[in-house]
Amino acid sequence: MKKYDVYGIGNAIVDIVTEVDHDFFDKNSVEKGVMTLVDEKRQMDLMKAIDMKKSRMSGGGSAGNTVVAVNQFGGRSFYSCLVAHDDLGKFFLEDLKRNGVDTLLTHESSPPGHTGRCLVMTTPDAHRTMNTFLGVNSFLSPEHLNESAILDSSYVYLEGYLVASPKGLEAIKEAKRIAEKNKIGVALTFSDPSMVKYFSDQMHQIVGASVDLLFCNDEEAMIYTGTATVDDARVGLKNLAKHFVITLGANGALIFDGDTFIEIEPYSVRAVDTNGAGDMFAGAFLYGITHKHSYAEAGKLASLASSRVVSQFGPRLTPGQAAKVMQDLMA
Template sequence: MVRKVVCLGELLIDFVPESNGQALADVPAFRRAAGGAPANVAAAVAKLGGASRFIGKVGADPFGAHLRATLEEAGVDAAVIETDEARTGLAFVSLREDGERDFLFYRHPAADMLLRSDEVLGAWLEDAAVYHFGSVSLIAEPCRTATLDAARRARELGALVSYDPNVRLPLWEHAEQARTEILEHIAIADIVKVSEEEIEFLLGLGLVEGARKLLQMGAKVAVVTLGPDGCRVLTTSSDIHISGVSVDAVDTTGAGDAFVGGFLYQLAQRGVSAGTLVDAVSDLVVCTEIFGFANRVGAITTTRRGAIPALPTLAEVEAR
């Protein structure tokens, strides 16, 4: 049985501007691109040549059909359910000159928010080497319960659990709700990936203190992204900085997801489990190989527009 990186959560359409440096209201033309953080991760793994599955729900509409086709074209096992209860989610993205983004979401509700626990088949989790989820699917029921129930089921089946808080405050009713809900589920994860800004928001602490707090809350490994400066990987016994990769960024959409896909691909390829995770990433050489690779995957993604369309192949990463 081929063990997969299994991702569950939102799958949506990103409308990305053709040029940078304009306010969202002033963008004259957008280009459609498949997106949604967990879907991006699944596609990143597949485009690198790994085995991945995405579990989610889309509307029974042309955008939903396009998203399923995009995942399948990328090589993802698309466990995508269609519904006529809501339409596929949309996100309009404005890109500043520095490549950073502003978002406007259409999710009132979106189809991905309606995924139910009983729709997540056991067979979709039984072959999981890794189960990955984010916080967007924790915002509303029934997807919140479906996400957490699948995490528990996957963990019981022996999967390593990965969690990306991926803070998107415009989607939450208020900031405190986001902070409370996101932190409540740290303990279910073996590995948590956050940015410096997310640590500050969630915990009001600096990088090292915040990462150590996440470990105290139950995570085995905290991965902190540092943008062009790379990342820090912390366990209770180690703190390793892996340098970043210098590129001319045009669009950071999906770069963090590409980074996650890069290190989950590496962990799955190496057969790292929840029981061996800490020892693996505490080794300087192994950690540098895994997360140096992930840094390159993320960096290459920023040199192209969109999320899934910008993801690199293994050959491109090795060439870098």
């Protein structure tokens, strides 16, 4: 039996979540609804234009959110990432420890510099727009992988955001190589439409001939396959992934289990913040399939869990909320 259900590799990001109105984007030349990489000065300028008294800080990062979710539902996970020897780095590592996620990183051994942070701007329509300063995440490389932890995992989970960094790209390529060589499942998340659109060549390098499990939303699926409808995109994805999940926002999700398509019904909620919804879906789904649940059962759990995330501010549930999801699912 493997020690870990999921070995994740991704950016270590501290989220700074705040609310803005729609006019803010035009006034400050921000592209709405996607993740944009920015330098430190640009991010600080945006923060000066926002009432930061109403902001909230939390551990984040796409794959980081996912491995935390795996643990909250009762699984075990390991996370390879990189933080700096600063207050935000200490905050991030304490957050991983509090959620039971294993890592080899320590605050004392972390390099100088700045820990990555993401300014998450939410609007009244519940959409999230992210401007991310990567900081030391740009230096995440194959040397930060833990091969023994990979070999003791059921799945390796690769964060698509890493394709934006040359060293990060090499790191996830190496993680995939180790996993495939040792017959360990490889799961990939496209992470954001901007990654698929602007780093398509790099993403092709990761997908390669195939991945075992792909997570994406409808927009990402259509961009990557060059199609105009989800129906066409799902046909194209069958040639790229053995199994895949296409999240459809308020319309639920579509899962391909290797043989058939499974439609996952949405849970009706009033969405206030969609930040972290896809990360939660992936975490709950990975927990499900590594604990003897069918793809349909895992999809139902993931749909309910992500509906709870979007009905509140922040990308994660508390352990108590995760337990309530499991309880409600069995009711």
